[in-house]
Amino acid sequence: MFDLKKYNFTEAETGISDFSKLGEADRQRLLYSGIDVSEQGRSGSFLHMNHEGGRCQSSQPGLELMNIKDALQRFDGLPQYYWKLLNPDQDEISRSAAQNLHGGYFIRAKKGAKITEPVQSCLFIKGNGVGQNVHNLIIVEEGAELNIISGCATAEGTSEAAHLGISELYVEKGGKLTFTMIHNWGENVAVRPRSAGVVAAEGSLVNNYVLLQPVHDVTMYPTISLNGENAVARFNSVIVAPAGSYVDTGNRLLLNAPGTRGEIIARTLTTGGTIINRGFIGGYAAPAKGHLECKGLVLGEGRIHAIPELDAKADGVELSHEAAVGKxxxxxxxxxxxxxxxxxxxxxxxxxxxxxxxxxxxxxxxxxxxxxxxxxxxxxxxx
Amino acid sequence: MLQIKDLHVEIAGNEVLKGVNLHIKPGETFILFGPNGSGKTTLLMTLMGFADYKITKGSIVFKGRDVTRAPMYERARLGLGMSFQRPPTIHGLPVRTLLEMCAKVGQASSSAGAQAAEASDSEAMDLDALARRVNFERFLGRDVNAGFSGGEIKRSEMLQLMAQKPDLLLFDEPESGVDLENMAVIGQAARRLLGGECEDGAEDCPKRQTMKSGKSGLIITHTGYILDYVNADRGQVMYEGQLCCEARPLEILEHVRKFGYQECLRCFMDEKQTIALNLPR
Structure with a gap:
């Protein structure tokens, strides 16, 4: 059973200001979570370790990248965005993050800005027993483009920890967001992201999730709402669960406006772990089109439970799913x-x-x- | 090149091949005729080494080595190559990557042989040029067999073999599901494979090419279209798991066209009786 009290949310080794302070083993672990410590080919870099933010660098015009705490201060609490898609009283995870915020990233692409190279953001835990609360906010303003790689990792030797992450993302009219989350946790790390996003008219979202390394358990089921006409979203997940990993993930996609389209593609592989692969597409305005694909390979003693769901409530909605689990x-x-x-x-x-x-x-x-x-x-x- | 002796094969407990004997010499191309279900494909699959085809008796000797129990990849590395009739789709594996793997196997097996490895090396590297020969250059980035038409599958199979350069080629109905235009491309590819990858324009007669290259072929055909392209030396009809009626392939084809396989059956029965009569002696 997941017990928040097991983890220390108040004390931990202090954060570091820079990637250069990391040892070789930890750099390697970051690399495997998609973070390039040399920062080559990156529009910006953000690092949050344990309970505090460190490196925060961006030289791109039209790109705002800062610690969420600084952003809240500078932008009067971000009332349009902060805790608008998620409810701080939803569950103990949300309450923990709301009541004792450690940090997180604020990334905004200003109107019309095309940020082509990825912004990398790293959420890092070092020290056994550390519990981490973060809140991330991503805003892609009208006509802007943004590509984010969010890498989450534990340090070498850190096997037991908890990561609670709140993420809210907004893609405004005609905006384009590619968001890639890569997890590289440890065998006894509990991971509880709570995420939601909205996409406005003509906006597009590509959401990737990669989990290749052992983890104790991950549960997440982000909801993305396509609220504007002709908005599109695509989700790609690649999940590998070795023995001992318990992964309960999926995507919920709501097609709330005419002309919206979306696709959810998941590839799961167990070599001994358990994977619950969820997927939900709701078609609530016509015309709208959605496709859901859960494919799983079971090698060895693992388990894959695919739960694809479709819900159509308007004449002219086309939804389909394809699920296959086997050897x-x-x-x-x-x-x-x-x-x-x-x-x-x-x-x-x-x-x-x-x-x-x-x-x-x-x-x-x-x-x-x-x-x-x-x-x-x-x-x-x-x- | 290939020596099959008294081969008996079962699939899921049913005996399909009932004592097949066949000898193919280097440079020789052998055509296998026969009605559906007679065991032709079973023979090819068994030669290649598919797990579901259980050899209960007999032996297969390839290039002087007994491969009766050898795993598939060993046979492939030894120089046995097969074009599949209905190959599976492999998602996420681009044709180019598969060709690179085939080329590696081809190089390994040809360097073991006496052929000039130098020429084959440089050729194997240029997969694009190879692909152009079967109009397949646009498909190199596509996943293997994903959404391919009948003709595209066959061209892809030929291309893989061109990269692999086997010494004994097994073609399972190379003309099935293929339109005439594709047939020409596939037929020419088959001829080149058997003729040892001769350059365009080097118009030697196919027979001499094949003899020179030392490559052998075993081809299953229903329609005989492939015979317009390759020089086939010998042919036989497979009937109920046994080979009979050895003749020149075109003769067999003409005979089957005129009289159907029923006639073969009669001939086969006669042969059997003769054998039966001879036995007491």
């Missing part, structure tokens, strides 16, 4: 073996392909980490 088809393995690959090579090639969801802006190293992980599973006989 690798022998036919595919043999096809590759006939081309000279041995069984292990064939299996890992298929798994790599299965998890190969195109996600833009990921560091090469992360792609490599994904490959390494597949090789490792393969070598360990997990496949």
């Amino acid at each position: 690798i088809a022998q036919e595919e393995i043999e096809y590759l073996m006939a081309r000279g690959l041995d069984e292990g090579e064939a299996t890992s090639t298929i798994v790599r392909g299965f998890l190969n969801v195109d996600i833009m802006g990921l560091p090469k190293e992360l792609q490599k980490a994904m490959d390494d992980e597949i090789q490792r599973l393969n070598a360990a006989g997990g496949m």
Whole structure:
């Protein structure tokens, strides 16, 4: 059972001001969560460690990047945005984050600004038993474009911790947001994000989630509402659960305006862990179109429970889903073996392909980490 | 190249091949005819080493090595290559990546052989040029077989074999589901594969090319269209899991066109009786 009292939300090792203060092992862990400590090819960088914010750098005109605490102060509490999509009394997670805010990021692309290179934001925990409360706010103003990589990681040697994260995101008229969240937690880390977003007319959201490493448990089920005409959203998730991981995730997409479209694509792989893969698309205005795809591979003793849901309440809504859970088809393995690959090579090639969801802006190293992980599973006989 | 002796094969407990004997020499192309369900595909799948095809008796010797129990990849690395009739889709695996894997296997097996590895190396590297030969350059970034038409699947299969460069090519109905235009592309690709990747314009007769290259083929065909492109030396009819009626492929084709496989059956029965009569002696 998840018990907030187990974690220390008041005391922890103080934060660091810069990536350069990190040791090599921790840099590597950040890399595997999509954070490039050299900051090459990044429009901005943000680092929050334990209970306080550190590095916050951006030189791009039209991009605001700051600690949420500073933003609340500077913008009079951000009454239009702060706690507008989520309810601080929703549950103990939300209450904890509302009552004892440690920080989080505020990222805003100003009207018309095109921020093409990703802004990277890192939420980092170091020290066993640390509980972290963050609140993140993303705003893409009218006609602006923004690409965010949000990497979450624990330090080398930190195995037990809790991360509670509130995220609210706003895509205003004609705005474009690509948001990629990569988790690299530890075996005993409990992760409780609570997220919601709205997309206005002609806006678009691409939301990616990558979890390749062990975690104790993650539960999250963000809701994105397409509230303006012709708004579009696409969700890609790549989830790997080794033995001991319990992952209960999914996306809820509400098509609330005519002409809205959305797609939710999930690729899940268990090598011993449990994955509950949820998905919900509600079509509440016509015309609207939505497609949901949950595909799972079970290798070994794991479990995948796919729960796709569709709800249509307007004439002219088209919703579909495709769910498939199972093992690798022998036919595919043999096809590759006939081309000279041995069984292990064939299996890992298929798994790599299965998890190969195109996600833009990921560091090469992360792609490599994904490959390494597949090789490792393969070598360990997990496949 | 290939020596099959008294091969018996079961699928899910049912005996499908009932004592097949076949010898294919280097540079020789053999055509397999036969009605649906006679066991032709089973023979190819067994040669390639598919797990569901259980050999209960007999042996397969390929390039002097007994591969009766060898795993599939070993056979492929030894120089056995097959074009599939209905290959599976592999999501997330681009054609180019698969070709690179095929080329690696091809290089490994050809460097073991006596062929000039130098020429084959540089050629294997240029996958785009290879793809252009079967009008497939636009597909290199696509996932393997995802949404491919009949002709596209066949071209993709040919291309994989072109990268792999096997010494014995197994073609399972290369003309099925293919329109005439694609048939020409596929037929020419098959001829090149059997002729050892000869350059365009080097118009040698297919027979001489194949003899020179030392590549062998085993081809299943219903329609015989492929015979317009490749030089086939010998042919036989598979009937109820046994081979009969050895003749020149075009003769068999003409015979089957005129009289159907019923006639083969009669001939086959006669043969059997003769054998039966001979037995006591």
